[in-house]
Amino acid sequence: MALTRDEIYSKVQAVLVDALGVDEEDVTPAASLRKDLGAESIDFLDITFRLEKAFTTDPTKPFKIPRGDLFPEELDPAYVQEGKLTDAGIAEARRKLPHADHSKLAETRDPALIPDLFAVQDIVDYIERRLKA
Amino acid sequence: MRWIWIDKFIEFTSRTSATTVKNVSLAEEHLHDLYPDFPIVPHSLIVEGFAQTAGILVGEARDFAEKVILAKISRATFHRLVRPGDTIQFRAKVDQLSEQGASTSGTVTCENDLVAEIEMMFSHIDQNMAGLEFPEHNFVFTEQFTELLKGYRAGGAVTI
Numbered sequence: 001m002a003l004t005r006d007e008i009y010s011k012v013q014a015v016l017v018d019a020l021g022v023d024e025e026d027v028t029p030a031a032s033l034r035k036d037l038g039a040e041s042i043d044f045l046d047i048t049f050r051l052e053k054a055f056t057t058d059p060t061k062p063f064k065i066p067r068g069d070l071f072p073e074e075l076d077p078a079y080v081q082e083g084k085l086t087d088a089g090i091a092e093a094r095r096k097l098p099h100a101d102h103s104k105l106a107e108t109r110d111p112a113l114i115p116d117l118f119a120v121q122d123i124v125d126y127i128e129r130r131l132k133a
Numbered sequence: 134m135r136w137i138w139i140d141k142f143i144e145f146t147s148r149t150s151a152t153t154v155k156n157v158s159l160a161e162e163h164l165h166d167l168y169p170d171f172p173i174v175p176h177s178l179i180v181e182g183f184a185q186t187a188g189i190l191v192g193e194a195r196d197f198a199e200k201v202i203l204a205k206i207s208r209a210t211f212h213r214l215v216r217p218g219d220t221i222q223f224r225a226k227v228d229q230l231s232e233q234g235a236s237t238s239g240t241v242t243c244e245n246d247l248v249a250e251i252e253m254m255f256s257h258i259d260q261n262m263a264g265l266e267f268p269e270h271n272f273v274f275t276e277q278f279t280e281l282l283k284g285y286r287a288g289g290a291v292t293i
Contacts, residue, residue, distance in 0.1 A: 018207075019207070042205045042234075043205070045231075045233050045234050045254065049231075053228075067233065
């Protein structure tokens with residue numbers, strides 16, 4: 001039977017508590033992985049591994065997250081000009097991270113801010129989308 | 134002194150698991166540094182021995198082509214001290230392995246006593262730190278580490 005969004009959220013929350021050593025109440029839907037939960041670069045790989053394990057129900061069909069699919073590693077160079085995000089880059093960030101507050105990104109156009117926008121609910125969205133596919 | 138905290142492999146299954154042994158001798162200088170009147174192996178060096186065991190396991194999975202570095206100790210729970218005369222066994226298994234790195238877990242025991250339970254992650258740094266420059270040669274897996282595994286595979290770990 002397919003998991004509900006609440007069930008997916010609970011599993012994601014448990015993964016983040018284990019991977020980041022944070023309290024359950026800190027893992028809110030809007031919490032930024034980097035800014036609020038203190039995730040560092042290696043934590044993103046740890047979270048990916050733990051999600052794969054948590055959402056594998058049949059060992060013969062493991063749930064795999066392709067590299068860069070959940071946590072984009074590099075921005076498409078087409079979205080950056082002279083170190084600043086282009087309009088297309090801003091639009092793509094809004095599309096991929098619909099829940100985030102993009103005001104600072106729109107103001108500074110600094111690509112380095114993008115990882116700060118990645119929030120818990122973006123993981124839940126991703127898993128929900130993948131499980132439906 | 135050489136920075137090597139395992140003496141030999143006693144089991145090795147590629148991409149899956151490895152077990153190593155370390156005999157603790159009172160002649161080791163570090164034992165006298167932490168608590169001079171009560172020599173013990175510091176927990177940090179127990180973690181290092183496990184990291185060397187698991188790190189070689191992860192490195193071998195890709196024929197030592199990757200520079201494998203310890204990136205995160207997810208958990209290290211200790212249950213007892215290790216003292217001179219003890220024989221430590223590090224049992225490590227690969228939980229997940231990808232292009233970017235690996236997660237591993239396992240136990241540390243003395244005789245049949247549980248010393249520690251450890252989970253750690255390794256990163257393939259050339260895959261994860263794009264833009265940073267590292268030496269071309271694999272500075273992680275020096276000869277002293279790869280020789281340990283060669284010795285085991287040649288039966289050298291159990292024969293003279």
